Amino acid sequence: MKLFTSVHDVTDINSLAAEALALKQNPYAYKHLGENKTLGLVFLNPSLRTRMSTQKAAMNLGMNVMVLNIDKEGWALELRDGAIMNGTTVEHVREAAAVMGQYVDIIGVRSFPGLKDREEDYSETIFNKFVDFCGVPVVSLESATRHPLQSLADLVTITELKTRRRPKVVLTWAPHIKPLPQAVPNSFAEWMCKADVEFTIAHPEGYELNADFTNGATITHNQDEALADADFIYVKNWSAYEPYGKVLPGNEDWMLTNEKLKGTNDAKVMHCLPVRRNLELSDEILDGPNSVVVHEAGNRVWAAQAVLKHMLEAL
Ligand code: CP
Numbered sequence: 001m002k003l004f005t006s007v008h009d010v011t012d013i014n015s016l017a018a019e020a021l022a023l024k025q026n027p028y029a030y031k032h033l034g035e036n037k038t039l040g041l042v043f044l045n046p047s048l049r050t051r052m053s054t055q056k057a058a059m060n061l062g063m064n065v066m067v068l069n070i071d072k073e074g075w076a077l078e079l080r081d082g083a084i085m086n087g088t089t090v091e092h093v094r095e096a097a098a099v100m101g102q103y104v105d106i107i108g109v110r111s112f113p114g115l116k117d118r119e120e121d122y123s124e125t126i127f128n129k130f131v132d133f134c135g136v137p138v139v140s141l142e143s144a145t146r147h148p149l150q151s152l153a154d155l156v157t158i159t160e161l162k163t164r165r166r167p168k169v170v171l172t173w174a175p176h177i178k179p180l181p182q183a184v185p186n187s188f189a190e191w192m193c194k195a196d197v198e199f200t201i202a203h204p205e206g207y208e209l210n211a212d213f214t215n216g217a218t219i220t221h222n223q224d225e226a227l228a229d230a231d232f233i234y235v236k237n238w239s240a241y242e243p244y245g246k247v248l249p250g251n252e253d254w255m256l257t258n259e260k261l262k263g264t265n266d267a268k269v270m271h272c273l274p275v276r277r278n279l280e281l282s283d284e285i286l287d288g289p290n291s292v293v294v295h296e297a298g299n300r301v302w303a304a305q306a307v308l309k310h311m312l313e314a315l
Pocket of ligand 1: 046047048049050051142150272273274
């Protein structure tokens with residue numbers, strides 16, 4: 001594997017999830033693979049889970065890891081081709097990415113969307129510049145439109161905890177005060193559409209995701225109906241795709257509560273984290289027996305390790 005940016009970079013998602021679960025049982029089985037190899041993690045935005053879990057995964061494989069919070073610690077980056085750099089930017093991504101590729105064997109990049117220009121965000125301009133110029137394999141640590149390491153960890157969690165062969169999985173929109181990217185729901189949807197699950201997306205009117213990511217899902221505006229008999233509920237806020245990046249008024253009653261869990265198959269509740277308590281998800285859910293959010297975050301290590309193992313094997 002030379003590139004991990006979406007579900008389309010994976011030949012068999014079920015065997016990758018199974019591999020992640022095998023690594024969970026035997027974390028150091030491939031410690032020799034990463035000997036004298038270096039992973040570079042480049043963050044243009046904040047992170048707790050992605051940063052620490054990917055570092056841990058690399059260390060389990062025997063790799064060295066270098067982290068650069070380029071938004072805070074690097075030179076101000078120019079992304080526009082042909083720019084006359086007489087303003088605040090100091091270094092062009094063409095040189096910055098190419099130089100990083102001299103120091104490391106694999107690069108991970110996190111780059112959020114601006115949520116102002118849909119065309120620019122959905123063309124993945126920033127992420128693709130790193131891919132084009134760094135000269136080494138690239139793993140997405142969340143891009144403008146997708147978060148594939150999170151989605152693989154989510155598939156691993158569902159595979160591990162399911163009690164029915166083909167569980168019902170519901171992605172439900174949740175309230176938030178700020179416009180958030182569509183990357184996590186887009187990505188979760190495209191992975192679930194390929195997984196062996198019954199997949200439903202529930203959201204208020206106006207929060208339709210880009211149809212490219214949801215082909216095969218059942219989509220409804222009725223949250224109660226969607227949650228009926230659910231085995232897994234994936235809670236996530238996202239801003240509107242049209243009008244792009246906007247928070248629409250109302251919909252506070254979409255926050256999941258214990259009352260809403262009553263019609264489910266004792267559903268396990270997932271969230272990628274970070275989560276705003278009592279806005280996106282209630283205390284009673286997060287502190288209750290149905291929440292698996294911390295377990296899910298723990299599985300980020302094994303998802304990242306499975307992907308890095310494939311990348312090391314292809315070097
Ligand atoms: N879920 C997730 O990606 O968390 P971080 O933003 O903390 O990495």
